């Protein structure tokens with residue numbers, strides 16, 4: 001008896017004596033026979049029980065979905081006309097000569113044998129049942145292949161995979177740390193790494209040359225739909241490189257991975273500067289699967305007398321138009337919905353112009369002349385039959401709102417094909433930006449990013465005009481990850497910390513070990529990290545990263561299966577010196 005998987009048998013196996021194990025996927029009783037599809041990760045095999053073998057048949061009669069069985073028999077061809085072309089094993093079946101029930105299953109709270117929609121909290125609560133379903137089995141297989149292809153690529157390019165610790169020093173990198181109290185050193189804490197950033201830099205100072213790691217990162221941020229408190233990155237760092245070298249390695253990786261895992265050839269990735277991306281697409285993570293670039297139509301409105309638009313024709317403002325191909329035939333209700341969407345994106349309102357063959361309709365019809373309409377249409381490259389959605393405001397805000405409207409239009413026109421993959425690079429980011437809440441100068445990427453070459457003397461004079469050697473990789477409107485060339489000069493690194501408002505004492509206290517290491521011969525270095533959860537999500541055509549993670553937290557950062565986070569015992573808290581061990585005094589009468 002050969003042990004085979006449930007997806008292995010073919011017509012050529014007819015006559016072979018085999019044994020297979022798995023879950024009862026589905027049971028059908030007809031013509032006096034019992035048919036059971038037995039399932040494992042590899043597939044399904046049809047097993048048949050005939051009443052002639054009364055003992056085995058009696059056990060088969062008791063089988064329920066998700067019971068775990070082992071069956072043996074001699075493979076036979078299915079009778080003509082009963083082949084199942086949808087199944088890899090569809091030409092054969094296994095008449096069972098023996099059946100062993102290895103485990104019984106309670107009735108599952110949702111059906112495991114289909115990918116039908118089930119409430120997500122139920123799926124997360126019973127994750128082991130969800131994991132058995134086709135969708136997650138497929139997604140986790142693709143994820144494994146992606147990661148394997150990445151490891152192979154970096155191995156072939158002379159990188160070492162180096163593990164960095166999960167218990168480290170709190171070195172803020174933009175988000176809040178998860179802290180782990182030390183029992184051995186009461187009152188002190190480890191932090192979980194927001195990323196291995198400083199450690200991978202120290203690997204470069206340590207002469208390891210080329211580092212990669214499939215690294216877990218932890219960030220204690222407010223829960224949001226597509227955010228996980230812990231996530232996985234492809235983390236990379238290289239010595240003696242400039243921006244071009246890192247871009248070439250990372251681009252090569254993604255192109256090879258896409259080709260190997262998805263059999264999709266990705267062309268060279270276009271590059272856009274940050275400013276260009278915002279101008280043309282209203283986003284620093286543009287979706288390039290479709291065109292519909294934003295058009296600047298301010299010049300058309302100059303001198304139009306339309307006050308609320310003219311207010312934004314100056315240098316600080318923007319009047320951006322999104323072309324809606326064929327949009328002239330939209331109803332008033334459609335335009336109301338688009339106006340509502342624009343308001344949700346933060347616009348005060350939306351100007352729309354429908355360029356119908358039988359005349360123009362518009363939210364500002366009373367203020368439009370034919371000549372003005374023609375000027376706006378020409379500036380936006382619109383034709384008869386199109387509509388224009390126009391937003392006006394401060395430059396950045398108007399761009400962002402128009403960028404979101406561009407996506408809205410693409411969604412309505414089904415232009416965001418999940419099977420299409422449009423990668424691009426965004427480069428030329430500013431080094432610093434102003435924190436919108438505090439107005440203070442803060443870093444755009446992280447404080448270890450180097451300024452553009454030759455700009456090291458601008459720290460005191462024009463910090464906000466400084467550019468960074470920082471780049472993002474973007475796919476289909478998602479930021480896959482960021483990277484930068486780092487400061488290998490301790491002086492430049494100190495300058496940045498100072499510019500961010502850190503005192504000498506704070507620099508020493510938080511980053512002393514890095515500052516010291518930088519003084520022992522630090523090679524020029526740079527790297528990048530790409531989010532594996534997002535990459536897997538897009539590769540699998542999913543819209544939530546939770547569907548490519550075996551055990552995700554829910555949208556409120558809870559693990560519904562293990563019920564975490566949860567309370568711990570008083571004793572544990574006392575051991576960690578988080579509560580006093582003093583016995584409370586008995587209450588006075």
Ligand code: ASP
Nearest residue numbers: 195197483484527528529
């Ligand atoms: N550590 C950075 C991050 O996690 C990526 C990098 O600069 O390599 O975003």
